[in-house]
Every structure is written in C-alpha cells, then in structure tokens.
Amino acid sequence: MKMYPISEIFSSIQGEGSFLGCPATFIRFSGCNLNCPWCDTDFSFKKYMTVDEIVSFVEYQKVIITGGEPTLYDLEPLLVKLKELGKIVMLETNGTNPTDKIRHLIDWIVCSPKPEVNWEINERCLFDELKYVVDGQFNPKLHIKEDIKQKYKDKIWLQPESSRFYERAKQAFEMAMKEPYLRVGLQMHKIINVR
Secondary structure, eight states: OOEEEEEEEEEEEOOSGGGTTOEEEEEEEOOOSOOOTTOOOOOOOOEEEEHHHHHTTOOSSEEEEESSOGGGSOOHHHHHHHHHTTOEEEEEEOSSSOOTTTGGGOSEEEEOOOGGGTTOOOTTOOOSEEEEEEOSSOOHHHHSOHHHHHHTTTOEEEEEOGGGHHHHHHHHHHHHHHSTTEEEOOOHHHHTTOO
16 A cells, blocks of 8 residues: 655645645645755655545645655655546646656646756656746846746746745846746745745
8 A cells, every 4th residue: 555755734725826826735745855955844754644544635626746845756646546536736846856757647737946956957857837946046047948938938936035035035026027037926825824
C-alpha cells in the first residue's frame, strides 16, 4: 500500500497566481530538495498517509498538491484517485524534477524556480505558469530566458519574499513596470491572515 509523507492537509483559498481567491484543499508533502534561506513554509514531516486517508480530507473540487517538493515522490496513485473523484488537480513545484510522466493527470502546474539552482528549470518539467520569488537576488533580465518569456507571457508572477515584504513588493512593482510581461502577485492568504 502506497504511503506518502504528509506535513498537513487543510482547506483555504488559493492565495497566489491564476487561481487567486478560489477555495481549495491543500495537500502539503513533507521534505524538499532545496534549502532556500527565506522559505516561509513548514513542510516538516508529520505522518505517513495512504491515498484513501489523504482523499478522505479533501473538501473542495480544487486540490492543490504542494510542499516542500511533492515531485520527490511517486504521485501517480494519488493523482489517479483524485481524477477518479472528479477533482481539479493542481501542483506546485520548484521545477527541479520532471513532471512530464504525470502531466496528463494534473490540470494546472505552477513552477517556482529557486536561486539554489540558479533559477534553472528541469527540461522535463512541464507547467502552466511561473512564480519567481523576489528575494534580492532575482533579476528578470538575467534569470528568465527569452523562450520562457515568450511562451509564458502574462503567466509569470513576481512574489515578494515575505520577511522583507514592503521592500520586496516595491522591487517587484519596479520590475513589472520595466518588463510588462510580468505580473506582481501578493500572497492574499497572508494579507487577510488565513492559512
């Protein structure tokens, strides 16, 4: 029986990106292959759960699989079950691992490249939109390749790093004003103080 390391399962609104404001159930996997110094997510291990145990906590049609880094694990059994239940499945990944073999089971993938891998994306990581954390190191002119810029125009979000929110939000604003293909995204769940 397949067991997954889970940090938490909860329901809230999607606070970021194209589905901003939509109610969803979040399945947060524990563990990550990166160690970003400003990471604001507790993805520590809480317990192992089976597919049936996980789906028993799903309350909403939209389901967001996040982490940590969920692509560290064989997601297919969970994804198949969620699709059988008619769920709209979304995945959040740092882009370091392939998603091509599970892409057909996922409705929307958000890729958030990180400075620990110089903002590079695995060539087999397929996705629908990008989210770059504005952290003082990120520079769209240096870190967004021309092919990515052209293919994902208007689906590239800048998210201010939260520990220096106002400073980073201003930087994101200035970047977007210079490069209009970018969008500034704020974490709405943090602004309205919900999980």
